[in-house]
C-alpha cells in the first residue's frame with residue numbers, strides 16, 4: 571500500500587543513481603547514443619527519486635527544456651543521478667544530471683540535465699498530497715529555492731499553452 575505519512579523528508583532520502591551501458595542497439599548510425607533512449611533513462615531515474623520521496627505511485631507531468639550538451643558513444647557507461655528538489659502539493663520537481671563515463675580513460679563528461687515534474691497519484695490516477703522536502707546542504711537549498719521560481723514559470727507557460735489550444739478553431 572502507498573504511504574500516506576506526510577512528515578517532511580530530507581532531500582537526500584530521494585537521491586538515486588542508475589548506470590546503463592551504451593550498446594549498439596542504443597545508437598544512431600554514427601554510434602552516438604540516441605536522444606530518445608537517453609530521455610527514457612532520464613525519465614526512469616527521475617521516477618526513482620519521486621517514488622522514494624513520495625512513497626506513492628507517480629506519473630510524469632512534464633519535462634522542462636532538455637539540452638544534449640555532449641554525445642555518448644557505444645561502450646560508455648551512462649551515469650544518471652536524480653533527487654527531488656522540492657515538493658509542492660501533489661507535485662514534485664526532480665532534477666536529473668547525466669554523465670557519460672569512459673572507463674578506459676577513467677573520465678566522465680556531462681551529457682545532459684533536466685527538471686522533471688512528477689505527480690503522486692492513487693490507483694485511479696487522482697493526484698495525492700506528498701511530503702515536503704527538507705533541504706540540508708547549501709546545494710540542496712539552492713535547488714529548493716530555484717524550484718519555486720521554475721514552478722511559477724512552468725505553470726505560467728502551461729496556462730499559455732492551454733489558452734492557445736482552446737482558441738484554436
Ligand SMILES: CC(C)(COP(=O)(O)OP(=O)(O)OC[C@H]1O[C@@H](n2cnc3c(N)ncnc32)[C@H](O)[C@@H]1OP(=O)(O)O)[C@@H](O)C(=O)NCCC(=O)NCCS
Nearest residue numbers: 628629630631632658659660661687689691695697724728
Ligand atoms: C499529471 C496529472 C496527474 C495532473 O492531473 P490534473 O487533473 O491536471 O491535476 P491538477 O491540475 O490538480 O494538478 C496536479 C498537480 O500537477 C501539477 N501539474 C499538472 N500539470 C503540470 C504540468 N504540465 N507541468 C507541471 N506541473 C503540472 C499541478 O501544478 C499540480 O501541482 P500541485 O498539486 O503540487 O500544486 C494528469 O494530467 C495526468 O495523469 N497526466 C498524464 C500523466 C502520464 O500519463 N504521464 C506519462 C506516463 S507516467
